[in-house]
Amino acid sequence: MTLKDQLMADLKEALRSGDTIRKSEIRMVRAAIANAEIAWQREASDQDVLQIISHEIKQRRESIEMFQRGGREDLVAEEKAKLQILQEYMPQQLSREEIVEVLQRIIAETGPGQFGPVMNRAMAELKGRADGRLVNQIAREMLSS
Numbered sequence: 001m002t003l004k005d006q007l008m009a010d011l012k013e014a015l016r017s018g019d020t021i022r023k024s025e026i027r028m029v030r031a032a033i034a035n036a037e038i039a040w041q042r043e044a045s046d047q048d049v050l051q052i053i054s055h056e057i058k059q060r061r062e063s064i065e066m067f068q069r070g071g072r073e074d075l076v077a078e079e080k081a082k083l084q085i086l087q088e089y090m091p092q093q094l095s096r097e098e099i100v101e102v103l104q105r106i107i108a109e110t111g112p113g114q115f116g117p118v119m120n121r122a123m124a125e126l127k128g129r130a131d132g133r134l135v136n137q138i139a140r141e142m143l144s145s
Contacts, residue, residue: 003049003089004033021078025085029053050090050128057086094130099138102126107142115143 001009007026014023032052037044044052060083067075094102103122110117122135 003046003053004030004044006089007033007049021081022085025082029056029086029089032056047128053086053089054128057083057090060086091129094126096134096138099126099130099135100142103135103139103142112143115139118143 007030011023011026011030014026029052032055033044033049036048036052040048060079064076064079064083067073067079102125103118106118106121106125110121118139119136122139123132126135
């Protein structure tokens, strides 16, 4: 079953159960997929769908930060619920320790003090399996010490 099929099945289930947040979030993702398919003039693969969902997750995290700064806890809770729904479709994320292992190997190969090349290789290798902000933070810590 492709991710698009899974989204459709989950949408039907959300409609039956009356889960309005899940329903609206899945519809939003399906609309983003449809827009991307129109722009790309081809059908989206599972990898494309994961990329779209990852982009939506990033937007949710940014919204949570802004709402927290604005003191809007009601909206923070809603965005966190949406974020949780989106994360269900992503592959298992690597732990901090696993990211450190990958970065140690990359730093050993590229040499310390070269942040740009380390991040380029790390993000290429960890794409979809680790949050870019976390990878950036860990890489900066490792290269500064």
